[in-house]
Structures are given as structure tokens and as C-alpha cells.
Amino acid sequence: MERPTILVVGAGFAGLECVRRLERKLTEAEAEIVLVTPFSYQLYLPLLPQVASGVLTPQSVAVSLRRVSKRRTRIIPGGAIGVDTKAKVCVIRKITGEIVDQTYDYIVLAPGSITRTFDIPGLLEHGRGMKTLAEAAYIRDHVIAQLDLADASPDEEERRSRLQFVVVGAGYAGTETAACLQRVTQHAVKRYPRLNPELIKWHVVDLAPKLMPELGDRLGRAALDILRRRGIEVSLGVSVAEAGAEQVTFTDGRVLPTRTLIWTAGVAASPLVGTLDAETLRGRLVVRPEMTVPGADGAFALGDAAAVPDLAKGGGEVCPPTAQHAMRQGRRIADNVVATLRNQPLKPYVHKDLGLVVDLGGKDAVSKPLGIELRGLPAQLVARGYHWSALRTNVAKTRVLTNWVLNAVAGDDFVRTGFQEQKRVTLRDFEFTDVYLTPEQVRRHTASLRART
Template identity: 55%
Template sequence: MRRIAIVGTGFGGYACARHLERWLRPGEAEIVLITPKDYTLYLPLLPQVAAGVLQPRSIVTPLHTRLRRSKLLPGVALDVDLDGRAVNVLKIDGEPVRVPYDVLVLAPGSMTRTFDIPGLREHARGMKTLAEAVYLRDRSIAQLELAAATHDPDEQAARCGFVVVGAGYSGVETAATLQLVTRRAMARFPHLDPGLLRWTLIDIAHAVMPELGPELGESARRLLERRGIDVRLGTTLERVTEDTATLTDGTRLPARTVIWTAGVTPRPVVASLGTETVKGRLVVGADLRVPGCEGVFGLGDAAAVPDLTAAPGTPCAPTAQHAHRQAKTAARNVLAALRGGEMREYRHRDLGLVVDLGGSDAVARPLGIDLSGPPAQLVTRGYHLLTTPSGRSRLRVSGDWLLNMIAPDDLIRLDFLKDSLGTLEELEHMPIRPRARRISVTEPAGSRP
């Protein structure tokens, strides 16, 4: 039987597998999913997990219950052997394996992009995995508790100082939702000056979420500032220590918590092909094929897919909306590669953008219509319910939203990751260490008395 190997089970890989399971004939081909996790994660709602509005399990969909015809290989794709038509994988237990393929779909997604900034790797935290969302929630509450337990004004200022680097969707939603959490938590510490709480959002760009356009982006910035978030544009992080963040404009901010959301980069397996890339993303055709690599397709954050509705040379943005919709084109073209059919090109109609700013606040542009406030929040939540991968997740998300309205979060720490440093390397990049090979010694015949 021929084999379709799919690397990654984010929006693109998961949806592609779902389509293939429906369209493949019995016995036509087997599907092997290469992923370190046994679920697909609905990333846009991570900030609400950090805020305690949603439970972590509400935004995940188990692969075993949704993909019945696919085989799950729990591991990380290290590199692709194009000549041998195989993927080299390191399983989660550290065992290396080789996965031959007839058709390969690369949708490994992305990870947080970092730069050579002093102290960044040691002291910055991210917001791209469930573990990071839960960790940031616990850390934010713990810092206020520790601030209330000391009389040192410098320590109090640092523990009540939070810096978010990156004013894109992830950074803005993270700052907006967690600032509400900490503001509510301050009421539990009457002896702690509320004025000590300081959230700062910085970005080297000169606009907040420029993809939204100048009017909505400015509306979001004004709303954040009314809440007390200090938005600083045209500057970024120069260095970070355990209790300070120094900006490129010379400002030195007391902060024990620096959240890094300044962009993403594809997983390392993408570079192993040795083909042309754009900002780390695979250059692919409009049919999602990787040029010069027979039977290899790329989509989602890992691929620079030409946007046929924009100016020539413009790639599709690395968004969940594109990854989910590219998956259908990828699945059809995988079948065409197996059956000798005609390839299709990926074309789309932009459905708009939604940004949840916590509480009843949001900004959205559905089908080109600018909205803000409660109407935008209604559209935002409706969009998320429509695009959540499973009915069970929709039910849980809806239930969590309703429960949070009736009985708000208790603002307690779960401490599941209390022994973790919470760095990007530990909670997001998560290197799997190859296990030591066992060497068996065979005694020569007749060596025993």
C-alpha cells in the first residue's frame, strides 16, 4: 500500500488528514501522521486559557477520536531524505525511526522566533503552547503574591511589572487578557499599591496590528491605553535580566515577566530540504508543490504559498485561516499525485480578522466591515465557535464562556509547572534527547565452564 506522510497536526496537517480520510478509497493508501502531540490545538484561544476564561482541554481536539484511518507516530520530524523518499523522525521516547513515503505533506507549523538579545533565552516566556499559557497565568498571579509579601519597593515594582514584546495578534491579545487578570487579582492585596501594576506593550513597528488597517489598529491601541497598558511603538527589547527590561530607546523598565511574541519561524525540518525559502518558509507553487521535489507538498506557516488575489510575489500570511483552507487544496492535490490527476491552485476569499481584547472588548473586520466593542466581540466569538475543530470543543468553549459570565475565575495558581523555568526552550521548542543505544554483548560459544 502506498503511504502518505503528514508532518504536523496543526490547522493545516489535521484538516488535510481529515479530507484525505473522507476521499481515499479503501486500501488506496495509508496515512501516517508525524507529531509529538496526540491532539490538535486551537491556537487563537490560548490567551483565554491564560486568562482562566477557558479550560485547557476545551481548545484541544484528540487525534485518536477524530482521525480513524490515520496512524499516529508520536515524534518530531528531524529532516527529509529526498533521494531516499523518507522522513527521519525522533520519537518522543528518544528512539530514531525512518518513515518512507510516496507523498509527503509538510505542515509542521511554526515556533516562536528569537533573536540574539542578551538574556532573552534565559528570561523571556512565550505564548504558543498550552504549557506556556498555563505557566504564564500561574506566574502572573504568583508575582503579585510575592510582591505583597515583601516591603522592598524595588522588588515590588519588578514583580508588578510586565512587558509584552510584539504588538501583533498574539501580543495584543496576551497583554489585553492577562492585564485584566492581574488588575482583578490586585484587589486581593489591599496593602499593595494598585499603581504599581504596569503592563507595557512594545513593538519595533509604528502601528498596532497593522494587518487590521490604520483605523482598527488605532482603535485597539486607544482601548489598551484606556485600560492602563503602556503602548510603545518604534522600539523593542535590547536586553533583559531577571528583574529589568531595557528597550532600544534607552528606557529601563522594572519587570520580572517578559513575554516574547515577536514573530514566528518554521520548524527546522523545513530547512532540511535545501530548497528555496522566503524568511524561512518553503517556496511552493500555487498548487502547494515544492519545486524540484516530486510528491512533496507544503502548506500553512511552513510554506510561502503565492497569494493569487494579491500583487505578484506576495505570499499568503501565516494565519490559521489560510492553513485550514489550504489543507483542502493540499488533500485534493495529494490524491491527484496518487491517481495521476490534474493539480489545483489555492485561491481564497479573505473572510476578515478578529481580535479578542478580553471582557466585552474586541476589534474585528468580517468581510471588510470594521467593528469594535461588543458587536466585534460577538462576531469574534461566533467565528471561533465556527472554526473550532470539533463539536465537543465547541460545546466546551461555549460552556466555559457561560460559566465565566456566571461565576468568574477564582484567580488561583494550579502550580502544575511550578518547577519549570518556563523558557521558550523548555516549554515550546522542547528538544527530545536521543536515548543512548543499548549495546548487547554476546559471549563466544564455549566461553562458560
């Protein structure tokens, strides 16, 4: 008998945890494991702001798949662009652009999420995200380039626009990005004697009435106080009405001269979800507590792309799209796939949130582990300790710890790597959101495949 094929789509926190557990629990004779991912690494997303600020190197937060998975998993370098759950075929676009089909017996959908955008004039052309390793590296180059160009310019208006930076989104990603990059520009100005430090301004805007409401009122206010004490202007209840190459217009009517718009206003499920023609909840696939997809035989979904019921809270809530949930869902879903293969009962996913950590750079942090509110250095130790322990290899742990120590001793550097090109790079250039098929295109594609065979 042929071995059944288990196809895992995505190598983020959820997908990689699933693969690692499948490799441990299944013998080679029981199933073939196939992993589809466009990148050869798992990105430790919570540390991305530290990559953008230069505290960590890109390599230190990119954990090699070849190190953390055993050799028995076959890795297809590409992205899934369509799934036909009736024919049990996944359409894959390889990194060469070639379109291939992968049949499966069981599929685990963990394609993650993309940057959520809105119909704001100029946003897609002039905004930059913070969702990928390439974007973090690009933003670092861009910010340092603004300092270099402002220092060289004799035009006061050009200087002013280059030295104002706007971050949209007061969640974890936006707050940490603004806080970490603000420290870099604050320290960098000492190396630019022709720049007026008072011209360097960071702005954080968000339509929400509170900064990181998940932290609670007291820690949220503490984080807000830290940002404002550093000179970061935080505007709540405000968003972007229009984005241009040299200015941004806010919804409250203000027009701010700037060459930098960093967009971190939330995430949306991968467009792959829309190719399944399945029920969704706020863009995420509806799944049962066992993370099976209703009406799709052999299909499981988890992580940012799935609305997994939060049984620990109840009340019809779904699990938030966090790394903590994704990793634990990955392990549970692997157990359920194994149980399906062995005709055993499936178990629901239940996990109580262990808390939140927010690293604001330097000694500044706020954390809430197990409901205990911490600030300052104790919060920083908890935040970095949690991130360090969550890294999947000793190599990654060594690199991150070395980078932290080196940065603490030697300080920041202000080197552009050359990643930034003459061409302005947009959100679409990094996240490839226009390559997915429609459900009808998927059906036609698989019908054509059956006709050929």
C-alpha cells in the same frame, strides 16, 4: 501491490484538515495515511491568550486527534527532525527520544512555526513565549505567582518589579495576551488588599510604527485606545535591548524593573524546513501554486512553513501564516494528493481573506469581517462566533461555550495550578528547537539506513 504511503507531518490547522479530507476522499485500499505529531491534539492557537488568562481551560482548546480523525490514520507520537526527499525518508524523534525512520511515497509538510527570536542578550534565558499550550499554562501560573509574591513581600522594590509585566510584540498574539492578562490582574488586585493597584503595570512594545497594521488605521487606533484606556502602556518603535532576571532594558534607553517578559514578536518557519536543502523565501519553503515543492518528487508543503503564492492578491505576494489560510490549504492539498494518486490534474490554491477578529477580553474587541469594521460588543460577538464555529468537535464547542458563560457569570479565578516549578523555564524548553538535523546529517543517516538494508 502495496498501498502507497501518504505521510503528513504536523497536526495543526493545515495538517489536520489535510488528514480529515484524505480520510473522506480515499478508500482504505488506495493509500495508507500516517500522521506524525508530538501531541495527541490539535491546538486552537487563536484562543491561547484566553487560556493564559484563565477564561478557558487548556483542555477546551486542545481538540483530541482521536475524536476528529478516523481510526484508519496511523499516528506516530513524535516530531519530524529531518527529511530526505531523494530517498523519500522522514527521520522522526519519538516522544520517548527514540529515532525512527518512516518511508513514504507522498509527504505533506505542515510542521508549523516556532517563536521568532533575535540575538538579544538574555532573551532566551528570561523570555517566555506564547506558542504552545504548556507556555500558556506556565504564563498563567507565573503571573499569579507574581501577585502572590508581591503581596507577601515587605520590600517595595521587589513589589514594584513583580507587578510590572512586559509583552514584546503588538501583533494579534501580543495584543490579545496583554489585554486578557491585564484584565486578570486588574480584577485580582481586589483580592490582594496589601497591593497598591497603581503598581500593577502592563507594557506592550514593538518596533513597528503601528498596532496591528493589518486592521487598518481606524481599527488599529481603536484597539490602541482600548489598551491605553485600560492603563496598558504601548510603546511603538521600541524593542528590548537586553533582558535580565529582574529588569529589561529597552532600545530607547529605559530600564524597567520586571520579572515577566512575554515574547510574541512574530514566528519563524519550523527548523524542519532547513533539513530539506530546498529553496526558501524568508525561511519558508518555496512552493508552486499547487503547493508542490520544486525538485522534490511527491512532496507538498503548506501553512506557516511554506511560502504559498497568494493568487487572490497577486503581485508576487505569499499567503500570511494564519489559521484561515492553513485550514483551506489543508483541504486543497489533500485534493491535490488524491489527484496525483489518480493521475488527475492538480489545482492551485486560491482564497480571498475573509477578515480579521481581535478579542481584547470582556466586551472589548475589534473585528473586520468581509471588510466591515466593527468595535465593542458586535465585534466581540463576531470574534467569538468565528472562533467557536472553527472548533472541530462538538465536545470542544461545548467546553468553550461553557467556559465563556461561567467566566461571564462568576468572573476570574486566581488559582495557581502548580505548573510552575522552581527552575526558570526558557523558550527552548518548550519548543525543542535544538533537536533538528542538518541536511548533511539527514543524508548520512539515510545512507547508513540503505547500507544496513
